[in-house]
Amino acid sequence: MTEDICIHPWEYHVEPFRIACGLYYVGNSKVSSHLIDTGEGLVLLDTAFPQTVYLLLESIRRLGFDPADLRSILHCHGHYDHFGGTKAIVELTGAKTAMGIDDEFILTERPELSWSPEYGVDFHESFVLDCPLRDGQTLTIGKIDIECVHTPGHTPGSMSFFFQIHDGRNEYAVGIHGGPGINTLTDEYLARYDLSRRTRSRYMESIEKLKARKVDIFIGAHPDQNDTLGKRKRMINGENPFIDKEAWPAFLSQLDAKARATFGTAADGFRPAP
Numbered sequence: 001m002t003e004d005i006c007i008h009p010w011e012y013h014v015e016p017f018r019i020a021c022g023l024y025y026v027g028n029s030k031v032s033s034h035l036i037d038t039g040e041g042l043v044l045l046d047t048a049f050p051q052t053v054y055l056l057l058e059s060i061r062r063l064g065f066d067p068a069d070l071r072s073i074l075h076c077h078g079h080y081d082h083f084g085g086t087k088a089i090v091e092l093t094g095a096k097t098a099m100g101i102d103d104e105f106i107l108t109e110r111p112e113l114s115w116s117p118e119y120g121v122d123f124h125e126s127f128v129l130d131c132p133l134r135d136g137q138t139l140t141i142g143k144i145d146i147e148c149v150h151t152p153g154h155t156p157g158s159m160s161f162f163f164q165i166h167d168g169r170n171e172y173a174v175g176i177h178g179g180p181g182i183n184t185l186t187d188e189y190l191a192r193y194d195l196s197r198r199t200r201s202r203y204m205e206s207i208e209k210l211k212a213r214k215v216d217i218f219i220g221a222h223p224d225q226n227d228t229l230g231k232r233k234r235m236i237n238g239e240n241p242f243i244d245k246e247a248w249p250a251f252l253s254q255l256d257a258k259a260r261a262t263f264g265t266a267a268d269g270f271r272p273a274p
């Protein structure tokens with residue numbers, strides 16, 4: 001069955017807003033997209049679905065920006081809900097694309113792994129990956145340095161991003177986990193696409209890898225991961241609930257506990273293969 005957002009995208013509209021400094025939310029109520037004003041052009045983090053591109057472009061404009069100033073589009077991972085809009089936006093703006101190198105094969109060889117079958121849609125929106133990202137790479141775009149951390153599990157090439165934003169007075173470390181979902185780790189999914197259970201141990205290792213990070217503003221690949229919309233509502237009287245050092249470690253602990261509860265302990269679920 002086709003995912004409802006691909007049929008009634010207008011029902012998922014979210015008024016765009018500034019999270020802090022040059023960081024903005026331009027996603028919908030199902031999938032996050034974030035806009036970073038680098039001071040020398042714009043960076044977009046994920047493009048959601050092809051069907052929601054018009055909402056995304058309108059959100060960018062409503063914030064006073066011009067989509068033509070998009071320089072780069074970064075992707076958390078190679079799933080349809082994060083890159084579906086990319087082809088259209090590249091056609092329109094000429095922005096360069098970046099995604100984890102280990103997810104490039106989804107675009108070129110295994111489109112069925114893009115989760116588009118699960119969304120009940122055909123995959124027609126492949127794009128050319130201009131900048132395949134590797135672990136530890138730093139992308140400098142305008143005045144922003146974006147550190148890329150390979151965090152496989154949800155997909156082979158899931159990429160987490162870390163960068164600093166500042167407004168002259170305050171500076172914040174921003175972080176996003178590029179692939180926290182365990183829906184690609186179930187026995188059923190692994191069997192359907194002939195994938196290895198090793199992805200589960202990779203997933204757990206990725207969580208461990210991210211625990212060392214200090215993050216002031218945790219942003220989600222989906223708005224429910226960090227309660228984007230709830231926090232937006234609580235942005236009153238100068239309060240900014242997005243600035244919360246505890247949100248990142250709390251999220252990682254939740255992921256860890258959920259995966260262990262779902263797939264078992266290290267002894268039977270996550271032992272790395274030899």
Ligand SMILES: [Zn+2]
Pocket residue numbers: 077079115154181
């Ligand atoms: Zn995904």
